[in-house]
Amino acid sequence: MWRHAEKKMDVLIAIALLVVGFVLLIKGADCFVDGAAGIAARFGIPQLVIGLTIVAMGTSAPEAAVSITAARNGNAGITVGNVLGSNIMNVLVILGITSIITAIAVQKSTIRYELPFMLAITVVLLVFGWTGGEIILGEGIALWVLFLVYLAYLFIMAKNSQAEEEEEKKRPLWLQIVMLIIGAAAIVFGSDLTVDNATIIAQKCHMSESLIGLTIVAFGTSLPELVTSVTAAKKGKADIAIGNIVGSNIFNILFVTGTTALIIPVQFAESFILDSVVAIAAGILLWVGVLKDQKLKRPVGVIMLVGYGIYFAYLLMQNYGML
DSSP states (O other): OHHHHHHHHHHHHHHHHHHHHHHHHHHHHHHHHHHHHHHHHHHTOOHHHHIIIIIHHHHTHHHHHHHHHHHHTTOOTHHHHHHHHHHHHIIIIIIHHHHHHSOEEOOHHIIIIIHHHHHHHHHHHHHHHHHHSEEOHHHHHHHHHHHHHHHHHHHHHHHHOOOSSOOOOSSOHHHHHHHHHHHHHHHHHHHHHHHHHHHHHHHHTTOOHHHHIIIIIHHHHTHHHHHHHHHHHHTTOHHHHHHHHHHHHHHIIIIIIHHHHHHSOEEOOTTHHHHHHHHHHHHHHHHHHHHTTSEEOHHHHHHHHHHHHHHHHHHHHHHTTOO
16 A cells, blocks of 8 residues: 555656656747847857757757767667667657748758758768678767868858847847856756656556657657757747757767767667668658748648658567567
């Protein structure tokens, strides 16, 4: 009787903390987007550049922390699965959901340069992993070189472009920076709180660890991108929304995988070949979907979600030995 009551109390506490996690995510993203957009306007930096850099790197913090910590502990096997799984969910689920809520305008530079670059480095990751079954030190260095090239491109774009938004004079610069930092911290902490307590609830409901990993943890590590992108799109900051996802995917492959490979060889399981192909296909769908009128609209978003549903069903069937 006592154990039953204790178990019930644990679930209630987990549910309460889960709610707190979601509140932190929502409020943190709201604060983060406002701070980022304000700083961009004040310094004449295009919102797209902010989305591709600060916002993207901030929302990718969970993936980076998980992969680099695992490498330091001598277990880099989860890195590729973490990166590919997050990238696929970022495009198919997060942009799919965001585009269903509101159409997302896409800059010409994103269509011409950032999306092709994202596709190219996903192919590079596949080639590196496929050829030797792991991503070694030299390949990690190559990924870091590409990352520096990407940062140089962003610097040049920021230098040659001017923000279209008027400078925000309502808030001082220090407050915008504080909003950015607090928002980022709330997003990361809220994501951890949400994943941890959703996992506790799932375990109490007797869900298998593999199913928890495929659902709650995978979705949880992408919650920062989801909340930030939806919030940015609803606020009319579409450049931050699309830049957040594209920049996050680039950051995941080049920085997260590259840095992990500098610490320890990153294992590339045979099953990751299919995941890489799915990530490439998702990128092509996104690219083709915005070519016509430079907007990601609801019909393409629906296709993205259906595509992820099929992929997820395959993962479940494979996990339970049905294939």
